[in-house]
Amino acid sequence: MLKKNEIAVVGAAETTRLGVIPDMSNIQLHADCALNAMADAGLKPSDIDGIACAGESPTNMAHYLGLTPKWVDGTAVGGCSFMIHVRHAAAAISAGLCTTVLITHGESGKSQIGLNRAPPSRQSLMGQFEMPYGVYGPPSMFTVPVLRMMKETGLTEEHLATVATIQREWSSQNPRAMMKDLCSVDDVLNSRMIAWPFRLFMCCLVTDGGGALILTSADRAKDMPQKPVYIMGTGESVETPMISQMADFTRSRAFRVAGPTAFAAAGIKHADVDHLMIYDAFAHLPIYGLEDLGFVGRGEAGPFIMERNTAPGGKLPMNTNGGGLSYTHTGMYGMFALQESVRQMRGTAPAQVKGAKISVCHGVGGMFAASGTIVFTNEA
Template sequence: MGVARRGGGGQRDNSYPGQFESIYGPLGPPTLFGMGVLRFMKETGTTLEQLASVAVAQRKWSNKVPRAMFGDLITVDDVFNSRMISYPFNLFMCCLVTDGGGSLIITSADRAKDFPTTPVYIMGTGESVETPIVSQMYDMTHSAAFQTSSKKAFEESGVSHDDIDHLMVYDAFAHLPIYGLEDLGFVGRGEGGAFIEEGNTSPGGKLPMNTNGGGLSYTHSGMYGMYAIQEAVRQVRGEAAHQVEGVKTSFVQGVGGMFMAAGSLVLTNEEPHD
């Protein structure tokens, strides 16, 4: 039996993306994401400076996280001067590639009271898959999966956007936190880049986001969602390395398969009542 050859981006020629995407030139996540974000920038007016501001903001968080892979503060110029990977992404706009691992213990609310740590309660969940491959997305300038999964989580939890003290959005590349802010409904379409650029997600901002530095600065071992949940748990417990004061409720947005799949969590330190 022969072995199927691998095409661009490491996809096997007989795979779904190998047959319908790789043969046309995309060479993995940077180019697949790049096509969507370029269209997004054209339609919304989001700028390269705003993309770079995502990386700058997250270094402000990781700067005080000892375990972060990258902790040195950077500027927008530093981002632009980092190596070009695939336009519009410079190196500092791309996630790390690291080893790593994590774990969480999930139990009932009653049993959680017996643990020595502060319980963190799951208020709401949501998940969604839009399509198996990027080229089949209806519109690459937003994620329908983000919108669907987050709506489910908000509805199940019974909280509103104003109740969220802290936000974690999976950030394989710098545009994803911008997409997240918009698709989750925290800001309007085309407003996410400016929201970050103005410092609203940085330390001292109105919506602290990716407070461990995210996949761009903390770590990214391929399954970054685990670290996003762990950081949310630590913030809600009040024991994070770069703690935000007064966090009671955190929203976590995970991404899968580029950005065609999504999962959402609402976490709180307040015991739910029936």
């Protein structure tokens, strides 16, 4: 079994630019951050013997970057694919299948150049049983369970709006964030209606960009230029491709498998966590995440955020880059959550949490379809 802190992140970088990048195609965004990550780690393509990616196939990326991998992973379950790649890569390195893995994400989500996205077939279950009813992108689907959550747990529109306002407090400290202006609960509630009860500011951005990670053994990491960030524990799961078929509209089964699996592997308790990332495609995701990962009880996440526990100066700093709501969201944001966890563990984040030693990074894929959780630490 993969041991705690046996594997480390030794290279981490985003694309040189973020936001609107009309002069790069999807695959070049993968390559741009991959080159930056190799430079960060002081490695050459010939040093990389494993490749994992989503949005482009590992074949595309190995060829484009000039790699000859002996281990590949094309797990593509949406925005948390990269958390799952980290988990798989750590296991592969531990098992001796390869020594050094590059994980890439790039997505021309805004400019849509060379993007590999196809709508579901009308013969698929989603095509037959969801698409006929006017679903049109994630804002019309991912949001569907929330009214039930509100009725059963007391979650309010103000709670959801506060998720957005507090993440703007974080992004206001981040020069690379797309949205940096502070906003009020009224600003959020008065922003354009997208899918009631969701307003524009409760929905993620749509941007271009990418990020890459390089993992190797903790032993090798000792001789490398960057401060190693260790993989302390990992978890993954999937539930259903159809939001309408989620077993419980107030809980994510995938979250409730991935999160506790990672915590158990890391041997940590919630009080040990100094920094938290919860993939926020929409404002309800941190609510489900905080409850499903057990940081708070049922119905407590909204008040917990409103009491500023996750805000700058709070006891559980969360989504400190500004998140998908305010930092960037290319489509599969999970890589950017991982990048922020690594920056926090290296001590190089724009809104650095002083003395943070353990960071939990929790991702979602599809519409509550999949999940991956990584626990990082900067102490071996």
